[in-house]
Amino acid sequence: MEYEEPNFFHVMQYAAAADGDVIDMVSGNPDWEPPAALREALREYADLPPADFQYPPSDGLRELRGAIAERRGVDPERVVVTNGTGEANYLAMARALDRDAGDEALLMDPVYPYYPGKTHLLGGEPTLVPTARDGGLDVDAIREAASEDTALVVLNTPNNPTGAVYDLDAVREVVEIAAAVDALVVVDEVYDRFDLTGSFESALTLDSERVIVTSGFSKSMAITGFRVGYGVFPEAHVGDAKTRHMLVNVTGARPSQYAVYHALEETPSDYYAASRDLLADRVDAFAAALDAAGAEYGRPEGAFYVLARFDGFPGTMANVKRLIDEAGVAGMPGEAFGTARDEWIRFALVTPRATEAAERLADYFDGGPADAG
Numbered sequence: 001m002e003y004e005e006p007n008f009f010h011v012m013q014y015a016a017a018a019d020g021d022v023i024d025m026v027s028g029n030p031d032w033e034p035p036a037a038l039r040e041a042l043r044e045y046a047d048l049p050p051a052d053f054q055y056p057p058s059d060g061l062r063e064l065r066g067a068i069a070e071r072r073g074v075d076p077e078r079v080v081v082t083n084g085t086g087e088a089n090y091l092a093m094a095r096a097l098d099r100d101a102g103d104e105a106l107l108m109d110p111v112y113p114y115y116p117g118k119t120h121l122l123g124g125e126p127t128l129v130p131t132a133r134d135g136g137l138d139v140d141a142i143r144e145a146a147s148e149d150t151a152l153v154v155l156n157t158p159n160n161p162t163g164a165v166y167d168l169d170a171v172r173e174v175v176e177i178a179a180a181v182d183a184l185v186v187v188d189e190v191y192d193r194f195d196l197t198g199s200f201e202s203a204l205t206l207d208s209e210r211v212i213v214t215s216g217f218s219k220s221m222a223i224t225g226f227r228v229g230y231g232v233f234p235e236a237h238v239g240d241a242k243t244r245h246m247l248v249n250v251t252g253a254r255p256s257q258y259a260v261y262h263a264l265e266e267t268p269s270d271y272y273a274a275s276r277d278l279l280a281d282r283v284d285a286f287a288a289a290l291d292a293a294g295a296e297y298g299r300p301e302g303a304f305y306v307l308a309r310f311d312g313f314p315g316t317m318a319n320v321k322r323l324i325d326e327a328g329v330a331g332m333p334g335e336a337f338g339t340a341r342d343e344w345i346r347f348a349l350v351t352p353r354a355t356e357a358a359e360r361l362a363d364y365f366d367g368g369p370a371d372a373g
Contacts, residue, residue: 085216135162163300289358
C-alpha cells in the first residue's frame with residue numbers, strides 16, 4: 001500500500017525553508033502556558049523510585065483512567081489511555097471496521113485529513129458527506145449516504161476545520177441512522193474545552209452502545225508533545241481496543257500520564273476559561289482584519305481555526321505557497337480538507353501573532369493579488 005504524506009508536513013516544511021519572516025498558522029500547537037500543576041508534577045516525577053520508571057498498565061495509569069472516568073461519567077474499565085487522540089481515533093475506527101459490518105466510513109466534508117488517511121490505512125473506503133453551510137451536520141445527507149456497507153460514521157465537535165459545534169439532537173439522529181445499518185459512531189471531542197458558545201454537549205450523554213468518544217489533553221492543556229489521549233468505548237468493544245493498543249504500542253509514556261493526572265485533578269476551571277477568552281479575542285481581531293481584506297469566512301463556534309475565502313484566490317497548495325512567499329503567512333489549503341471548501345484556506349489562531357497575520361492578509365489582498373490561480 002502506498003501512503004500519501006500529509007499536506008501538513010509539506011506546508012510546514014515549505015514555510016520553514018522560506019526566506020523572510022513567516023507567521024505559522026498551519027498547525028494546532030497552542031502557544032499558551034500549560035497548567036502549573038503539570039510542571040510541578042514533572043519535577044516530582046524525577047525523584048520517584050525506579051519502579052515508576054517502568055511500564056505503566058497498558059490501558060493507562062489507574063489514577064488517570066479513574067479521573068477521566070469521573071469527569072466523563074463512565075466506568076473506568078471503558079477508558080483506554082492512548083498516545084494522543086490520534087491513536088484513540090485509530091483504535092475506535094479500527095473497531096468499527098473490524099466487525100465484518102461493511103468497509104465504508106462516512107466522513108463529514110470538510111474533513112480533518114487524518115480521518116480518510118486512517119480509513120485507507122485500515123482497509124476501509126471513505127465517503128465524504130456534505131455538511132451544512134455553517135459546518136453543522138446535514139442529517140438528511142448522512143441518512144441518504146448510509147447503506148449496508150457503512151460500518152463507521154466519524155464526527156468531530158467542536159469541529160476542525162469549520163469550528164462548528166454540533167447540536168446534540170443532530171448527533172442523536174446520526175446514531176439512530178448508524179444503528180439502522182449496524183455502524184458505529186466515533187465522536188472526536190478533543191476540542192471540547194474550546195466551546196465558545198456554551199452549547200456543547202458530549203455524545204456520551206446519549207449513553208449509546210453505538211458511540212465511541214475520543215479526546216485528549218494536547219489542546220486543552222497546551223501539551224501536544226506529551227501524547228496523552230483516550231477513548232471511551234462501549235463495554236462490547238473495549239476489550240478489542242485494549243488488545244490492539246497493546247499490540248501497536250505496548251503502552252503509553254508513564255511520565256506524561258503522571259503529569260496529566262495531577263494537572264487534571266489540580267487545575268482550576270479558570271485555566272480553561274482563560275484560554276477560551278484568549279481565543280475569543282483572537283477570533284474577534286482576526287475576523288475584523290478579514291473583513292478589511294474583503295474575505296468570506298466562517299466564524300468558529302469552537303476549536304481554534306478559521307476558514308476564509310479570498311475572491312479570485314482559491315485555496316490550492318500553490319496559492320498557500322504564494323501567501324507564504326508574498327504575504328509571510330502560512331495557512332492550510334482548503335483542498336486538503338475534502339471537496340466542500342476547496343476554495344478556502346484554514347488558519348490556526350494558536351499564535352500570539354494572529355492579529356498581525358490577519359493584517360498582513362488584509363494588506364496583501366487590498367486590490368487583489370495578480371494572476372491568482
